[in-house]
Amino acid sequence: MFKIRRKEVLTPQTKLFVVEAPMIATKVLPGQFVVLRIDERGERIPLTVADFDRDQGTLTLIFQEVGKTTHHLGTLNEGDSILDLVGPLGKPSEIEDFGTVACVGGGIGIAPVYPIARALKQAGNRVISIIGARSKDLLILEKEMTEISDEIYVTTDDGSYGKKAFVTQELERLIKDGYKFDFAIGIGPVPMMKAFAGVTTRYGIKAKVSLNPIMVDGTGMCGVCRVSVGGATRFACVDGPEFDAGEVDYDILTARQRIYCDE
Ligand code: FES
Secondary structure, eight states: OEEEEEEEEEETTEEEEEEEOHHHHHHOOTTOEEEEESSTTOOOEEEEEEEEETTTTEEEEEEEOOSHHHHHHHHOOTTOEESEEEEEESOOOOOOOOSEEEEEEEGGGHHHHHHHHHHHHHTTOEEEEEEEESSGGGOOOHHHHHHHOSEEEEEETTSSSSEESOHHHHHHHHHHTTOOOSEEEEESSHHHHHHHHHHHHHTTOOEEEEOOOOOSSSSSSSOTTEEEETTEEEEHHHHOSEEEGGGBOHHHHHHHHTTTSOO
């Protein structure tokens, strides 16, 4: 059992849990994820690790309540426990001193971008972050992202906070204004990552996205998380979750994400 040490409501639909998981906390690296199961009858859901504290033996998990299981998860409180937490899973992010990097997070995607941006900063990069959400009340981790970024730009789709724009439009504006990016990471909803891939490919920037397709086992056995990358079938859980942004087939990914919408 994995005890919830702290719970924070970030937005009406977005919750943060700090969970006691010392074994995972000692090993996890930015970009990796865990698969959790609330109880014996619950489905297994993948969640990227938004932060970790090796001394405290804790993981920070941020999730959006979008279906039955995540709604149930959101009803748990401090002191409650999660039955299973398996991880760390997936390949860690490629962290090196690229030079100037763009860290682009849309909506709940800001959560997995945060530890990657922090690691890129620690590796010596100049970190330019662009974060955005549909509206002000859905924006998360602005303070945390500001602390580890050299510059930060905030957008909202409806203009209720920051600039009225999509994060990918802001990225393109910066490029047109003369910013030279040596690397970019973009995480968010599939349409955002597709647009991110378009911009980075257009300007010849090495770029990665982190995919979060439906997963079951998280260990490469079930095939549910398959994605098409560079014309080949890859498993997001073991071959990813990060892939070259320009190589992912986002239309197939969108179709697969919708398979269980009714359920
Ligand atoms: Fe089963 Fe990836 S989740 S193969």
